[in-house]
Amino acid sequence: MVIRLDYDRVAMLNRFRQFWTKVITPIANLLLKLGVSADVVTLVGTIGVSAGALIFFPRGQLWLGVVIITCFVFSDLIDGHMARTSGTSSKWGSYLDSTLDRLGDGAVFGGLVMYYANSNAGDSTLMAAVTLWALVMGATTSYARAKAESLGLKASGGLAERADRLVSVLVIAFFSDVLDLPILLKIVLWALAIASTITVIQRSLSVRKQVLADPANAGLDTPPAPTEPPAEPDAKN
Structure with a gap:
């Protein structure tokens, strides 16, 4: 399936x-x-x-x-x-x-944070915090993938990818305003915040699994610590 x-x-x-x-x-x-x-x-x-x-x-x-x-x-x-x-x-x-x-993604979610922070518009401190949560976790989702790839690993997929987040928030924001149903936007922002958090966890676990599966490549490319030279033999002996 x-x-x-x-x-x-x-x-x-x-x-x-x-x-x-x-x-x-x-x-x-x-x-x-x-x-x-x-x-x-x-x-x-x-x-x-x-x-x-x-x-x-x-x-x-x-x-x-x-x-x-x-x-x-x-x-x-x-x-x-x-x-x-x-x-x-x-x-x-x-x-x-x-x-x-x-930057564009940040502006979209940042604009919604400002919407909820405006007492003459969304007027909800809770939803401003939830939207900020969705913004931070969305950015972390993208960073998790980029960092994994820079290490030669994979961290794609997950519950909420970038396109899913952007399309869903824009579509629901449009209809929540046109239909005067602000609850729709609140629901999708809660869902995106939670889904993005789960995606970060999924990608982190995926990277950890890959590292544990190949211990030889678990370390960063750093030079080994210098070893101490063998002690000189005691002249009296």
Whole structure:
């Protein structure tokens, strides 16, 4: 059953990518003709996402913030397609994209923290704390994977990956505002905070399991401590 679900999810994601690739290809080609680089699109997309979250969420205009964020989120697809099409894919581009993704995620959840901290909007100290919890654990989830990979280990998967967190919070934030059902957003934020925490634990246990399974590679690449030279023989003997 698990294998079947994983297969269906991969197939669905492939169909999603194929559909949006057809949509964004004309836009990407136009930007390349105008001399716009993929890095610029990445930067503009992050600025747009951050502005949509940090300007509109704290005011309680959740649905408007989500609409603006969604428009700029697609830049993440466009810049990758531009890099591949122009043959400019590079380690720098990958680093920039991943780093700015973290800033965008932080802005989305940070905007919701400010929403709940605003007495004229969300007005809930508890939910501000829960949202901050979700933000910190989401960032830790990404860091756990990056650190594991830097050590030659794997720490992917888990209960709540980045795409799951971002899509769920944006969709529910939109409908909770449009339908005037703030309880929906509260439920999903509690769920994401708990799920992200479980994901961090899952990834940590996975890394520990890999290390214990291969004791020879358990140590860091540090030089061994110098050993003391053997004692000189006693001259009297």
